[in-house]
Amino acid sequence: xxxxxxxxxxxxxxxxxxxxxxxxxxxxxxxxxxxxxxxxxxxxxxxxxxxxxxxxxxxxxxxxxxxxxxxxxxxxxxxxxxxxxxxxxxxxxxxxxxxxxxxxxxxxxxxxxxxxxxxxxxxxxxxxxxxxxxxxxxxxxxxxxxxxxxxxxxxxxxxxxxxxxxxxxxxxxxxxxxxxxxxxxxxxxxxxxxxxxxxxxxxxxxxxxxxxxxxxxxxxxxxxxxxxxxxxxxxxxxxxxxxxxxxxxxxxxxxxxxxxxxxxxxxxxxxxxxxxxxxxxxxxxxxxxxxxxxxxxxxxxxxxxxxxxxxxxxxxxxxxxxxxxxxxxxxxxxxxxxxxxxxxxxxxxxxxxxxxxxxxxxxxxxxxxxxxxxxxxxxxxxxxxxxxxxxxxxxxxxxxxxxxxxxxxxxxxxxxxxxxxxxxxxxxxxxxxxxxxxxxxxxxxxxxxxxxxxxxxxxxxxxxxxxxxxxxxxxxxxxxxxxxxxxxxxxxxxxxxxxxxxxxxxxxxxxxxxxxxx
Numbered sequence: 001x002x003x004x005x006x007x008x009x010x011x012x013x014x015x016x017x018x019x020x021x022x023x024x025x026x027x028x029x030x031x032x033x034x035x036x037x038x039x040x041x042x043x044x045x046x047x048x049x050x051x052x053x054x055x056x057x058x059x060x061x062x063x064x065x066x067x068x069x070x071x072x073x074x075x076x077x078x079x080x081x082x083x084x085x086x087x088x089x090x091x092x093x094x095x096x097x098x099x100x101x102x103x104x105x106x107x108x109x110x111x112x113x114x115x116x117x118x119x120x121x122x123x124x125x126x127x128x129x130x131x132x133x134x135x136x137x138x139x140x141x142x143x144x145x146x147x148x149x150x151x152x153x154x155x156x157x158x159x160x161x162x163x164x165x166x167x168x169x170x171x172x173x174x175x176x177x178x179x180x181x182x183x184x185x186x187x188x189x190x191x192x193x194x195x196x197x198x199x200x201x202x203x204x205x206x207x208x209x210x211x212x213x214x215x216x217x218x219x220x221x222x223x224x225x226x227x228x229x230x231x232x233x234x235x236x237x238x239x240x241x242x243x244x245x246x247x248x249x250x251x252x253x254x255x256x257x258x259x260x261x262x263x264x265x266x267x268x269x270x271x272x273x274x275x276x277x278x279x280x281x282x283x284x285x286x287x288x289x290x291x292x293x294x295x296x297x298x299x300x301x302x303x304x305x306x307x308x309x310x311x312x313x314x315x316x317x318x319x320x321x322x323x324x325x326x327x328x329x330x331x332x333x334x335x336x337x338x339x340x341x342x343x344x345x346x347x348x349x350x351x352x353x354x355x356x357x358x359x360x361x362x363x364x365x366x367x368x369x370x371x372x373x374x375x376x377x378x379x380x381x382x383x384x385x386x387x388x389x390x391x392x393x394x395x396x397x398x399x400x401x402x403x404x405x406x407x408x409x410x411x412x413x414x415x416x417x418x419x420x421x422x423x424x425x426x427x428x429x430x431x432x433x434x435x436x437x438x439x440x441x442x443x444x445x446x447x448x449x450x451x452x453x454x455x456x457x458x459x460x461x462x463x464x465x466x467x468x469x470x471x472x473x474x475x476x477x478x479x480x481x482x483x484x485x486x487x488x489x490x491x492x493x494x495x496x497x498x499x500x501x502x503x504x505x506x507x508x509x510x511x512x513x514x515x516x517x518x
Contacts, residue, residue: 041142041210042394046365047329048138048212049316050385051077052101053309054094054150054221055349056335058087058360060306068237069303073314074362077333081364082373082410088441089382091424092337092349092356094152094221095126097382101336102133104386104401107424108498114427116154126155132398134386135159135212141395144209148197149216152336156181164197166190170218172225172305173275189227190218191305195312202319212389215316219305220339223269225277226304233307234300242342243467246291249344252471254448254456262340262348262432270297277301295342302341326366330392332385333362343467350434352423352448353468357441365392369410378409378417379443402496419443422492428452440489447473447485457482 058064063075063083089097091107099105099112107113112127127133135145136159144161151157151165156178164179175190176183177197186193198215205211226233249258270280270293280297281290313333320326340346340355349356361380363369383403390397391405408414420442428436439448444463450456459473459482472478 039140039142044328045142045210045393047210047325048143048389048393049320049329049331050101050212050214050389051216051313051316051331051333052098052214053217053219053306053335054152055337055339056220056306056360057339057341057355058335058358059341059355060220060303061360063362064360068234068239069306071306071310073310073317074333074360076314076317077331077364078362080366080371081331081362081369082375084361084363084378084380085374085376086379086443087334087359087361087381088357088379088421088423089337089359090422091426092351093425093427094336095154096426097336098151098153099127100382100403101334101385102127102135103131104134104383104398104403106383106402106422106496106498107426109402109496112153114430115152126153127158129155129158131158133159134389135214137390137395137398138212138393141393142209143212143393144206145212146201146205147214147216148201149194149214150218150221151216162201164201166218169221171275172218172223175218189308191308191312192227194218195315198312198316199319202316210393217309217312219309220302223274224298224301224305225274226301227308228276230304230307231277233304237300239296239299241292241295244469245295245342245345246288247345250469250471252474254450254458254471255454256435256437256450256456257344257351257458260346260351260432260434262350262434263345264295264298264342264347265291265345267294267298267347270294270301298347299341328367329365330389331362331364332389333360334382334385335359336382348432350425350427350432352425352437352439352441352446354462354466357423363406363410375409377443378414379419379421379441380406380409381421420488420492422489422496422498423448424498438489438493440485440492442485442488445481445485447482447489449486449489459485 060066060069061071061074063078090100091097093115095115096107096112099110100107103110110131139145139159145159146162147157147160148164150170157163162180164177167176167178170190172190174185174187175193176185194217201213271283273279281293285293320329337349338356338358339349343355381403384406387397387401387403387405391407397405420440422440424438425434426436428434435450436452437448437450439446446460446462448458457473458471459478460468461472473482
């Protein structure tokens with residue numbers, strides 16, 4: 001049975017969830033079936049291990065230059081394989097990006113355009129029941145598939161033989177899971193529990209089929225509550241402040257940046273007692289001193305929860321090594337989005353600035369990829385993971401996927417690789433009030449368009465201004481660049497089936513200085 005359909009028709013079907021459209025019967029059946037594989041995997045089909053923490057800044061891996069936090073097991077994936085230095089997400093927030101990893105599609109095509117947290121009419125609850133994902137296609141091709149840990153899409157997993165996922169965000173201690181549809185509560189720190197679930201699956205999986213395991217952590221998402229064994233880590237370490245910390249936004253910054261509420265100055269997580277954490281900052285401190293104290297507490301706890309992630313990654317990598325599974329297991333390590341670590345005075349993600357959209361991307365496949373490789377130039381995206389896994393597994397890549405397989409890059413062939421990509425953001429108002437925007441990023445330039453009123457633009461020269469502090473959009477010397485990039489945004493949106501129409505008949509929320517509309 002062929003799964004290939006006309007590209008234009010596929011984009012209409014896959015991108016129009018609001019219209020209630022469904023896939024053709026053949027494809028819908030693949031998405032719905034849950035009774036096991038319909039084919040047999042090729043004899044040498046590789047196992048697949050996809051490792052993804054939540055909200056990990058690229059800068060927090062020692063393989064990417066962090067000198068305070070040591071991440072030997074995360075680093076191991078890249079040191080024993082390939083490190084991509086130019087890896088990005090196309091929407092920097094959990095649910096849309098996770099859906100893009102699964103489907104190979106932009107958010108406007110798969111329909112999960114937000115976490116579903118904004119009030120009112122515009123809410124997306126999850127992937128449609130007939131949405132095709134790479135686990136579904138791998139399962140149909142004979143793979144045994146599983147996901148353990150944080151799912152964070154408001155629909156149940158499909159295409160998995162086994163799933164053990166956190167309910168919603170999950171707590172950091174004694175978490176409630178949903179295991180193959182049934183609620184189960186576990187004792188212990190959540191990321192240790194996720195590690196236990198991964199190990200249990202690997203030990204009990206069918207040995208006569210290749211496996212695909214999605215191994216997904218809660219950390220380092222807030223509220224950053226580490227396992228007790230890490231409570232004292234970094235307590236005597238002074239975290240260096242990022243450049244410009246505590247300074248106001250530049251005068252030429254778009255007003256949109258000053259309206260987000262995701263500023264370190266607004267963090268209150270460390271003023272009060274958490275489930276297993278005493279208050280860490282005295283709220284009565286002078287403002288400047290309190291800001292620095294909050295930043296230190298934030299980063300120290302962010303690092304502490306990542307220590308647990310690193311340990312649990314090591315458990316699984318060691319398991320793969322002992323029985324010799326590693327030689328034919330593809331391991332990918334990434335994050336669902338980047339994160340601000342005080343740059344621009346921000347935490348969290350969402351905005352189309354570098355710390356938010358850049359992600360770690362490490363790939364190991366012993367015997368196929370020589371250790372220590374670094375790809376410093378080619379831009380790879382979250383939407384590339386699905387077609388990459390499918391092609392490396394010997395499964396036909398549907399032509400409606402918008403990402404590209406990395407196989408040419410792995411083979412040393414980068415001719416005609418992408419020179420830019422489209423970014424999109426839809427979740428507004430909602431958490432942190434990041435206004436709707438889209439933009440294009442090339443190797444040198446970034447143009448951002450905040451397309452709700454007031455209409456605003458930002459242009460950054462990443463070669464000469466990597467910190468994105470100088471908005472050049474009104475500089476007449478760059479008028480041609482702005483015009484060219486505006487055209488390119490339109491081209492990329494057209495290529496990916498984005499109609500670009502605002503929500504019809506819905507007035508834009510009124511913006512008030514320093515306040516996110518309710």
